[in-house]
Amino acid sequence: MKILVVFWNLVKDSIDATTHGTRLYHLWMAILTITMLIGMYCYSIQIEHGLSVTGMNDRVSWGLYISNFTFLVGVAAAAVMLVMPTYILKDIDFKRAVLIGEGLAVAALIMCLAFVIVDMGGPGVLWHMLPVVGVFNFPNSMLTWDVIVLNGYLFINITVPMYILFRHYQGKEAKPNVYIPGALLSVFWAVGIHLVTAFLYQGLQARPFWNNALLGPRFLASAFAAGPALIILVLAIIRKTTAFNIEDKTIKKLSMVVTVAAQINLIMLVSELFKEFYAPTHHSESAYYLFFGLDGKEALLPWIHTSIFMNVVSTIMLTFHKLRNNFYVLYTACILLFIAIWIEKGFGLIVPGFIPGPYGKIMEYQPTGIEIGVTLGIWAMGAFIFTILAKTAILIETGKLRFIKKEEKAINEVEA
């Protein structure tokens, strides 16, 4: 019973906390809300007219939505990079970052699920895909695996920080033997969600561009670069705008993670390019299309070239200690890297898989305004969710949000 009372108070307090803030905060939330509304409007058009309002077609049957889904799975998985040292290696300076990282994972996962839902032709019968109520094609379909691992990971990432915050909210210490198993599980699980998502594509013999053993590992490498890069940026903002104190040490350690992952990612890119272009087979056509264009069709060229350029520049910036230790350089590098990997793991991975088609036909793909609107809406939703989670977590961690019993509250009020 007491737990329920505390919980109820936590909900009330956090609603209270998230609806109050500086002007900048309100402006930020307002912009997100408007973007979400625009996204919902675009989605309502899509519901009405079907997926014909998108740029997809029978030949390129997945586009912007699945690209974003793929990328965000990586971002979600990257939280593990923080979880492991904090909970298990007891690395103290990560402790504050980890709550932020897990909040980011929750937001990213919800965005993933949203991207999958908007990509469905029949969102009204989505229950067919649920275990038990629907008909689950387990273990044959990789998509069913993905449903399980994504939701499982979401569950872990909600419960572990929730428990810790809940304890802190009451002014108690969190018990390690309660949360460590969860944290440990989430480490393996994060690798799992990422590999399973890679297998989703890797397992299709029909698409040689994806049917390649490096896909899974490369996925991981790029995720461990992009995810922590985003976390660094978020921490930088939090450090500036709130009382939450994040030490330089934490950011510096994180930047090491980003650097190593970015370097590995680049090595794998080179290895992939070598294989495709030194001894090309007809399986290399998708890669040709992606990097050089095929038959005068080159819609993806500006994207991928920008991506490679940003990738290389940011990796160089990160590699040199002098540069990396300057925070402004570091933040710039993180922004570049994040965008580079977003392009590479989204557009650069999903779309060329379909081009050329099974019989060599090249059908190009351009997302439509509605698709972009829905996508922005989902990103705004993610940011919105994250802001709420982070705000509550920060207030609890800094001791500003505490559960106070009724009598104490009354006393406090009298005193004030």
Next chain:
Amino acid sequence: MSKSETRRFTLKDIFDRFRKDSNSCEGGDCHCGPDQNPSHKPEKQDGFEQVFNAPQNRRSSLKKLTASLLAGAGAVSACNPVKDDKAKEKSQISWEEQFKGNYKLMTEEEKKATVNRLVRSYELRTGKALNMSSKGPEKDVLFGYAFNISKCKGYMDCINACVEENNQDRDSQMQYIRIHEMEDGNGLNFGKSKDNYYHEVPAQGHFYMGTQCFHCEDAPCVKVCPTQATWQEKDGIVVVDYDWCVGCRYCMAACPYDGRRFNWSEPNVPEEELNKNQHYLGNRMRKKGVVEKCTFCIQRSREGANPACVEACPTGARIFGNLLDPNSTIRWVLENKKVFRLKEDLGTEPKFWYFMD
């Protein structure tokens, strides 16, 4: 009647209906829809229950839960007394259709019931009759297809016949079959072929090759479907349950032969062109957001006829038949001609062969 009253009524009635449903609503006491409605029979296993073999009370509580959710959202109003009988029946049909199970797992009665519902709802909508079959596979039948490259002249009569026979969407000009125009001397080079040409055929120095769904024995599209909305029937035909498909398009990504089409918008077939001779797994009308494909004209082949493309081909390039019948033409072709299949290295074992004279 005020709005709130209507709503209260709806909810209560849905609850009543389900209470009756769970102890079967035979007899005249059910006031939901007219009694002569052929589809309104007591069904033991359909919808959730088919796969959700939980104890009775759990099942009906689940049903009630969804009923109340939907009613709360105003999505369904099964037994609204304000509406006339037809409207009542319509909403009841759509309710039952919404929560029916996967066709693959239905019993014979359930199959009949859903077919009847669909026929009835067409009748209610248009006042016209429809013939829809749920005929299953015959014993000792396995369908196969052979394509004579030397005979095909690229006339595309097969495509047109297929579109008409299978009620494909006219707006998006959906076509299951593609005819590739290949240049002589290039071998089988799909990259250099055209599957969209507007000149006179046969063009000098070219040969023609058709592709469609190959009804793979080890079909990747079936394997990847998260909901088992697509599967292979006993007679080898790979089918889609259009009502069970969630439209994830994973099967399209998995098919190496470009065999599947998606309804990007609401399909449209002019009423006067509609082929009313339908099969549940074949040419019945689709809705938007689902995948469809060639079914070897299941509505024809299961009745012993040839698919529309085979019938329409003026040159006799297309051969269809039962692979298990030693006297069939297809068996003769496989035994006496040099046949080959496309992308055999993928191991999908298509039941579609090419040969030359």
